[in-house]
Amino acid sequence: MAVIVEFVVQGVQMVLVLLLAPLLTGFVRKVKARLLRRQGPPLLQPYLDLVRLMRKEVVLAESASWLFRAIPYLIFAATWVAASLVPTFRTGLMFSWSADLIAIIALLGSARFFQALAGLDVGTSFGGIGSSREVMIASLAEPAMIMIVFTLALIAGSTQLSSIAEFMGSPAVGLRVSLGLVLVALTLVAIAENGRIPVDNPATHLELTMVHEAMVLEYSGRHLALIDLSASLKLLLYISLVACLFAPWGIAPSDAGTAVLTIGIAAYVVKLAISGFLLAFFETSIAKMRVFRVPEFLGVALMLGLLATLLRFVSRGF
Amino acid sequence: MTMLTVALSCAATLLVLAVAAPFIARSLANTLVYGLCAAAALISLFAALDHVLGATTPEGVALPLGIPWLGAHFRIDPLSAFFLAVVDLGAAAASLFALGHGHHEESPLRVLPFYPAFLAGMTLVLLADDAFTFLVSWEFMSLTSWALVMSHHGVRDNVHAGYVYLVMAVFGTLSLLLAFGLLAGPEGTYTFGQIRSMHPTPGLAAIVLILALIGAGSKAGLVPLHVWLPLAHPAAPSHVSALMSGVMTKVAVYGFVRIIFDLAGEPAWWWSILVLALGGITAVMGVVYALMQHDLKRLLAYHTVENIGIIFIGLGLALAFRAHGLVFAAALALTAGLLHVFNHSVFKSLLFFGSGAVLTATGERDMEHLGGLIHRMPQTAFVFLVGCAAISALPPLNGFVSEWLTFQAILLSPQISSWGLRLLVPAVGAMLALSAALAAACFVKAFGVTFLGRARTPAVARATETDRHSLGAMYFLAALCLVAGVLPGVFIDALAPVAESLVGGRMPLQTGMQQWLSIVPIEASRSSYDGLLVFLFMVISGTLAAFAIHRLASDRLRRAPAWDCGYPDQSAATQYTASSFAQPIRRVFGTVVFHAREHGDMPGPGDMRPARLVVDLRDLIWDAVYAPIAKAIGVIADRLNHLQFLTIRQSLSLVFTALVILLLVLAIWP
Numbered sequence: 001m002a003v004i005v006e007f008v009v010q011g012v013q014m015v016l017v018l019l020l021a022p023l024l025t026g027f028v029r030k031v032k033a034r035l036l037r038r039q040g041p042p043l044l045q046p047y048l049d050l051v052r053l054m055r056k057e058v059v060l061a062e063s064a065s066w067l068f069r070a071i072p073y074l075i076f077a078a079t080w081v082a083a084s085l086v087p088t089f090r091t092g093l094m095f096s097w098s099a100d101l102i103a104i105i106a107l108l109g110s111a112r113f114f115q116a117l118a119g120l121d122v123g124t125s126f127g128g129i130g131s132s133r134e135v136m137i138a139s140l141a142e143p144a145m146i147m148i149v150f151t152l153a154l155i156a157g158s159t160q161l162s163s164i165a166e167f168m169g170s171p172a173v174g175l176r177v178s179l180g181l182v183l184v185a186l187t188l189v190a191i192a193e194n195g196r197i198p199v200d201n202p203a204t205h206l207e208l209t210m211v212h213e214a215m216v217l218e219y220s221g222r223h224l225a226l227i228d229l230s231a232s233l234k235l236l237l238y239i240s241l242v243a244c245l246f247a248p249w250g251i252a253p254s255d256a257g258t259a260v261l262t263i264g265i266a267a268y269v270v271k272l273a274i275s276g277f278l279l280a281f282f283e284t285s286i287a288k289m290r291v292f293r294v295p296e297f298l299g300v301a302l303m304l305g306l307l308a309t310l311l312r313f314v315s316r317g318f
Numbered sequence: 319m320t321m322l323t324v325a326l327s328c329a330a331t332l333l334v335l336a337v338a339a340p341f342i343a344r345s346l347a348n349t350l351v352y353g354l355c356a357a358a359a360l361i362s363l364f365a366a367l368d369h370v371l372g373a374t375t376p377e378g379v380a381l382p383l384g385i386p387w388l389g390a391h392f393r394i395d396p397l398s399a400f401f402l403a404v405v406d407l408g409a410a411a412a413s414l415f416a417l418g419h420g421h422h423e424e425s426p427l428r429v430l431p432f433y434p435a436f437l438a439g440m441t442l443v444l445l446a447d448d449a450f451t452f453l454v455s456w457e458f459m460s461l462t463s464w465a466l467v468m469s470h471h472g473v474r475d476n477v478h479a480g481y482v483y484l485v486m487a488v489f490g491t492l493s494l495l496l497a498f499g500l501l502a503g504p505e506g507t508y509t510f511g512q513i514r515s516m517h518p519t520p521g522l523a524a525i526v527l528i529l530a531l532i533g534a535g536s537k538a539g540l541v542p543l544h545v546w547l548p549l550a551h552p553a554a555p556s557h558v559s560a561l562m563s564g565v566m567t568k569v570a571v572y573g574f575v576r577i578i579f580d581l582a583g584e585p586a587w588w589w590s591i592l593v594l595a596l597g598g599i600t601a602v603m604g605v606v607y608a609l610m611q612h613d614l615k616r617l618l619a620y621h622t623v624e625n626i627g628i629i630f631i632g633l634g635l636a637l638a639f640r641a642h643g644l645v646f647a648a649a650l651a652l653t654a655g656l657l658h659v660f661n662h663s664v665f666k667s668l669l670f671f672g673s674g675a676v677l678t679a680t681g682e683r684d685m686e687h688l689g690g691l692i693h694r695m696p697q698t699a700f701v702f703l704v705g706c707a708a709i710s711a712l713p714p715l716n717g718f719v720s721e722w723l724t725f726q727a728i729l730l731s732p733q734i735s736s737w738g739l740r741l742l743v744p745a746v747g748a749m750l751a752l753s754a755a756l757a758a759a760c761f762v763k764a765f766g767v768t769f770l771g772r773a774r775t776p777a778v779a780r781a782t783e784t785d786r787h788s789l790g791a792m793y794f795l796a797a798l799c800l801v802a803g804v805l806p807g808v809f810i811d812a813l814a815p816v817a818e819s820l821v822g823g824r825m826p827l828q829t830g831m832q833q834w835l836s837i838v839p840i841e842a843s844r845s846s847y848d849g850l851l852v853f854l855f856m857v858i859s860g861t862l863a864a865f866a867i868h869r870l871a872s873d874r875l876r877r878a879p880a881w882d883c884g885y886p887d888q889s890a891a892t893q894y895t896a897s898s899f900a901q902p903i904r905r906v907f908g909t910v911v912f913h914a915r916e917h918g919d920m921p922g923p924g925d926m927r928p929a930r931l932v933v934d935l936r937d938l939i940w941d942a943v944y945a946p947i948a949k950a951i952g953v954i955a956d957r958l959n960h961l962q963f964l965t966i967r968q969s970l971s972l973v974f975t976a977l978v979i980l981l982l983v984l985a986i987w988p
Contacts (some may be wrong), residue, residue, distance in 0.1 A: 040327065054867070063772050065692040067703070077860035081852065095855070099850035103713055107852070110712040111652035111759060116762040120894065123690065123771030124882040128894020129768065136757035136902035139752070144726070146751035150744065152921055153729050159845040205883075218881055222871040226863065239339060295906045302748070309744040313732050 006094040009261070011185075013093060014084040015242075016255055016265070021083075021232035022046035024239070024276055026129070028201075031280035046232065050225045054155045058221035061122040068121040070224035079230040082107040083237040087244045089264035091169075092254030101160040105142070108193070108237075111230065112138055119215035130214025133291055134184045137199065137211065139191045140298035144185055147305025151182050152245065154312040161244070162254075169248035181308040190238040192294065197283040199294050202231075202279035209288060236272070239279075243271040248307045321365040322377050323447070329441040336392055336435035340427060348420040351430045355437060356413035360984050362441065363406035369399035378511075385450065390598070393447035396581070396815040400656065401572040404663050408565035409437050411791045415671045416557040418787030422678045428469035429555055435532045435563065436462040440569050448509040449498035453491065456573070460487040460537075463566060467550045467559045475569065479549035486536050490747055493533035494573065497526045501581055512550040517583045527589050530577040533595065537570035539623045540630065541600040544938045546588060546609070547623060552615035552683070556674020559615060563622040564667035568659050571629055578637070580651075580821045581949045587641040587736050594636035594742055598749035601627030603939075606911050609763070609903055610935060612685045612896035616672045617764055618666065620702060621709065624753055625662040628724065629655050631750055635727045636821060638739050644822030647730040653813045654723035660809065661716040661802060665708040670796035672702035675784035675792070682778055685764070685896040690948050692772040694781040697789055699769045704796040706765045710758035714853035716802035718838070721754055722847055723810075726839045763899045772890040789921070804849040807837050897922055904933070909920065912936055923961040960983040 026046040033040025036111025044049075060069070082104045085096055099107065112134065119131035153159045156167035157180065167173060192199045195212040204210055210217075216227050244251060252260045289297065332355065339351050372592030374397035374480035379630045383390040416433075421430055446452035464487065499523055501513045518526065551562045578585070604624030633657025639648035646857035673683070682688055692699040702977030708715040717774040728750070731743040773779035783789075802809055812891075814824040828837050854897070857985040880886045908914035912935040919930040963974065 036604035054871035056877055057872055059876050059878050059881075060879050061688065062879055062943070064880075065699075065770065066771070067692060067699075071865055073860045074856075076863050077856045078861045080863075081855045092858075095841065095851060097711070097846045098846050098851035098855070100847060102722055103847050103852065106445060106711065106713045106718055106722075109710075109755075110707070113707065113710060113712055113758055113762060117766050118771060120766030121692075121770040121897075122882075123893045124879045124880050124886065124889065125892050125894060126882055128837060128899060132902055134897040135762050136906060139759050139903060140906070142755035142758075143748055146754075147744075147748055150725075150729065150747060153492050153845075154732060159726070159729065159841060160843065163843055181907060216884065221874075222867050223869070226867070257368065270682045291902070308743065309747070310741065313740045313744050316732075 005079055009090060009308075010069055010084070010094040013088055014080070016078065017083045017088065017233060017236055018229075020269070021229065021236040022050060022274065024116060024272055025232040027273065027276045028235075028280045028283075031277050035280060035284045046228075047307060050229060053220075053225035053228070054222050055130055056221045058223055058229070059218075061218050062125075062302065063121075063123050064218065065121055068118055068218075069223065071114045071118040072223040073123075074114045076226045076230045076233075077105045078111040078114075079233045079237070082111075083233045083240070085161065086237055086240045087162055087165045087251060088240050089250075089268040090252040090256065090261060091166050091244075093162065095166055096159060101152070101161045101164065102146070104161065105145050105149065108234065108235075109138070109142060110163050111234075112318040115215055115227075118219070122218045124218065125215050126210070126214045130211055130217070133211045134215060137192055137294055137298065140302055141189050144189050144301040144305045147302065147309050148182050148186050148189065151178050151305065151308040151312055154309070155179065165244040165248055165251060166253070168245055169251060178311045179246075180307040181304045181311075183242075183303040185304040185308070186245070188297060188304075190242060192301075194235045196279065198286050198289040201288050201295065209291075211291075223240075231273055238276045239272060240268075243268070243275060247271055320377050321369045321399075322379055322392060323375070324365040324391060325441065325445060327393065328358040328365075329344055329438045329445070331437035332434040332441070336431050336433075338440065339431040339434065344426075347430055348423075348426060349417060351434065352413045352416045352420055354605055355434050355953060356410050356417070358434075359406045359409035359413060360502075363403055363410060364464065365786055366394075366399045366406055369394055370396060370815065384454070386580050388450060388508065390451045391447035392445045392451070395443060395508070396819050398444045398572070400619070400813065400816050400850070401568060401659075402441065404568050404660055405440050405444065405565050408667050409440075410854065411667055411671075412557040412561050412565075413793055414794070415560070415674070415788050415791035418785035419555075419557055419671075419674055419678065421498065421785075423555060429466060429558070432465040432469070432613065433558065434463045436466060436558070439463075440566060443569050444572060445509070447500060449513070452573075453495055453498065456494065457487075459527060459566065459569065460491065463554070463558070463562055464550075466562075467554045468557075469555060470553065473551070473553070476553040479546070479553040483546045483550040486543065490533045490536035493536070494527045497529035497533060497577060500529070501577075501679075505645050507735050508534065510576075513581050520586055520918060521540045522661050523582045524586065524589075526582050527578060527592070530582075533575070533768070534574035535596070537878050538567045538574070538626045538630075539570075539600070539604075540596050540626060541603045542624065544600070545602070545940060545944060545958040548611075548616050548619040549621040551622065552613065556615070556670055556677060558737075559619075559674070560667040560670035563619060563670060566753065566938060567622055567626055568663055571633075571659055573625070575633065575820070578633075585637050586643045587638070587739070588754045590634045590638035590641060591738055591742055593630055593637055594739075594746050596724075597627045597630030597632075597747040599627070600630060601753040601912070602749045603627075605753045605760060606907050609756060609760050609900050610908065610912065611681050612767075613690075614676065614764065614768060615670070616646065616887070617681050617685075618669050618673060619759065620759065621760070622662075622666060624708075624757060625666070627753065628721065628750065629658050629662070631655070632658060632720075632724050632727065634746075634864055635731065635743070638731065638743075639727075639820050639836040639978065642734050642736070644730070644733055644800055645821060646840075647727065647733065648821040648823070649814075649817040649823040649825050650723065650730065651727035652817050653810055654720055654727050655815060656777045656813050657723060657809060658720035659706070661720050661799075664798050665705045665717060668701060668792055669709065671788060671792050671795070672698055672705060674728050675788055676781075680775075681773070683779065684952050685767045686774050687770045688768045688773075688778050689890065689893065690769075691778065691781060692769040694773075694779070695769075695783045696785055701789075701792040701796040702769065703765055706761040706801055708799040710761045712758070713756050713799070713801045714804070714849045716768050716799050716858065719803060719806040719847070719849060721750070723839060726749060726845055729845075730840070730869070758908075759903060763918050767894070767899060771893045772895070774797040774890050800853075804853045806847075806849055809834055810837060908935065909956050912925035
């Protein structure tokens with residue numbers, strides 16, 4: 001019986017992240033538009049976009065290979081698996097032990113690897129420009145992320161995201177310098193990984209500034225729908241990650257009943273809304289930076305992460 | 319018959335085969351030689367596996383070979399059996415690949431005799447149980463591989479590569495000779511068993527460490543001793559490149575582990591600093607060099623340098639933990655390093671096979687002339703992609719497991735009490751993370767530019783799929799990448815006796831006790847990873863997505879010209895090339911590491927040549943280390959040149975003076 005309940009809770013999480021992801025994207029867009037005094041698209045527009053794309057035929061470039069058609073499914077699978085392992089409304093999910101935080105980061109790395117390959121597959125210069133910039137950004141964001149994981153693991157004594165989240169929710173955690181550094185570094189990495197302003201502009205189709213959009217330029221129809229959904233999922237994942245680490249309030253423990261779980265879900269939705277609003281606010285208040293300023297931006301994240309790890313190595317007090 | 323006898327007989331068979339190879343009829347030679355090599359490697363592999371998995375006691379034998387009163391000692395223990403398994407696995411795959419690939423060889427007689435000899439040399443290094451046999455086998459391995467590097471000696475670059483390789487190999491063996499000389503002590507105890515009981519003084523052991531780092535490190539490709547590797551490995555025929563990169567570097571790692579962990583006694587705490595720092599620098603430098611390459615095989619060779627760095631990080635951590643008495647952590651770090659030895663040998667062999675298949679199909683190694691091969695060689699493209707994903711440490715493949723274990727070992731290092739190490743280890747962790755991320759970038763480039771996009775030359779557009787033996791070997795290794803990725807517990811458990819014999823501890827048993835075959839290096843609440851479940855999850859969610867799309871979405875599909883923002887360009891030359899792909903990274907990292915500068919080369923008025931964008935890269939390691947040495951040798955040679963033209967009287971007096979001085983030195987030596 002307990003196994004079935006666990007299984008259902010895990011399933012709820014998988015469905016929940018999938019359903020909420022487009023809504024979050026729509027919410028961020030709406031808030032951005034309202035902050036700019038525009039009416040903005042309806043909140044549910046991302047769902048409508050997905051349905052529309054699903055209905056359309058796929059226009060495939062003549063030079064596209066079988067890999068090009070397989071990659072949307074690979075990206076979606078890797079991102080979805082990663083997203084369903086991050087504690088959202090409950091810790092200690094049934095399969096949370098199958099991949100720790102390092103593995104979750106690596107799963108997102110797999111998704112990016114294939115995304116960058118898709119950019120090169122058709123053999124256009126825009127695809128290449130997107131891929132080459134994406135891997136440049138990733139080559140700094142991933143080490144920064146690993147440093148963040150190191151610090152968290154040293155503080156919580158575990159690389160299991162579930163255990164870390166439980167520890168961060170317990171009074172044992174206290175206020176620490178290294179945690180502050182990690183929060184800043186994680187925010188910078190999350191912005192870069194999701195291609196948000198100031199690193200990349202998710203709304204742009206101005207050729208010279210595109211990164212993510214340039215890679216998926218040749219995609220259409222159901223393939224594009226999957227890739228858009230994966231991008232939304234990734235945004236949701238990073239926001240959930242920040243939320244479960246730095247705002248672990250309301251997350252239900254693994255032995256919680258239905259009532260606590262409902263509270264957990266409600267708290268999670270509230271957290272998503274607040275983070276989405278903050279993201280939109282941040283994005284409207286800053287300009288996109290030149291591509292070659294991004295290494296400096298991420299270099300800061302890497303240095304903060306390394307500093308936090310060093311502090312943890314030097315003393316347990318920080 | 320004992321397993322040692324089996325392995326030795328296989329080596330002897332290979333040697334006989336090497337001698338007989340030139341006399342076999344031309345039409346049969348390829349099939350016969352490689353077929354027998356594969357058979358010998360397989361038999362030897364089973365012997366090695368039997369020893370590793372059966373956890374039998376070490377067995378030794380002394381044969382009346384070599385110097386009469388010394389003999390040759392051979393021994394198989396868990397360490398040598400594990401490395402023997404790695405070597406034989408690589409050798410079996412390479413021989414299978416060569417059954418098809420070897421037919422494209424222009425002058426097979428330059429390859430066929432040396433190939434079995436090379437395999438035998440590597441086997442004998444692993445089985446040697448005295449310094450003399452070890453060094454002779456080591457040098458034999460170096461020379462046969464040198465002969466294989468020189469098999470295409472008509473190419474100018476290859477001659478240079480062979481020369482640099484020979485110089486570095488001789489230099490490395492000299493270092494090892496001195497290391498064993500120091501270990502043997504004044505009594506000249508050459509067998510490893512006697513050396514083990516010697517317990518050298520700390521000062522002596524320190525010198526041995528440095529000599530072993532130079533000797534084994536130069537063969538393995540540690541920066542800054544790596545210079546020969548990216549020249550020599552690509553110059554050999556592709557199946558030999560795979561063996562040199564995937565397997566021979568591992569024999570060098572074996573040499574290092576044997577000397578440092580087994581023979582040199584208890585490690586001092588600072589040893590690990592040297593090994594860790596070198597490993598970290600090697601990992602980052604190797605991959606940064608690789609990113610700048612557009613020769614496919616050379617790119618792969620530089621990645622070998624990177625992966626050797628990762629292996630040495632694991633070994634360095636193991637040394638650090640062992641010196642501080644943290645036995646279980648040492649076992650974890652050592653297992654991580656050794657697992658990476660195995661993993662790297664698998665995917666690097668696979669990648670070199672793929673590059674060999676591309677080379678025979680198109681005649682090109684330069685990625686700037688390739689492209690679009692996924693349409694012409696879909697199967698090669700698929701297995702090459704698996705290799706790329708594995709080496710980029712992407713779950714659920716095998717490269718990720720060993721890097722994950724290394725990260726777990728790094729996370730244990732705050733337990734170490736010495737401050738120098740506590741500051742160094744996080745930095746090394748950052749280097750490891752950086753090299754992993756850059757490796758993924760590099761393999762997006764390698765696969766994307768070679769196999770994706772559109773063909774850049776007509777020859778590439780006409781390429782055909784490679785033969786079935788080659789494909790069989792590549793599919794086998796690709797499957798192994800997946801199996802070792804989803805069932806890592808089996809491989810970790812197989813390494814337990816090795817760790818036990820070297821650091822006196824073992825990781826907890828991985829198979830059987832955990833749920834769903836997950837690996838738990840320390841304890842379940844701390845960290846666990848389940849490759850099988852992650853793989854199944856990905857398969858299920860991908861299938862679910864495909865099923866939902868199939869049922870709900872439109873399945874119409876139309877082929878049309880590429881969109882490319884409305885301006886599709888017909889010419890394949892407008893695609894991103896390897897150099898343009900690496901340009902952002904070159905700007906970020908290359909300006910420091912290579913002093914990379916870009917400038918336009920604009921022809922003057924009336925000049926008809928095209929304008930070019932020129933990238934200047936300087937190899938600072940070559941400039942700082944090797945160029946001064948080469949220059950100094952040149953200057954000294956010039957100065958000493960007139961000694962050749964001395965009269966006989968002058969020569970005799972020179973010899974006499976030298977003799978007297980030497981005797982004087984001996985006389986006053988304490």
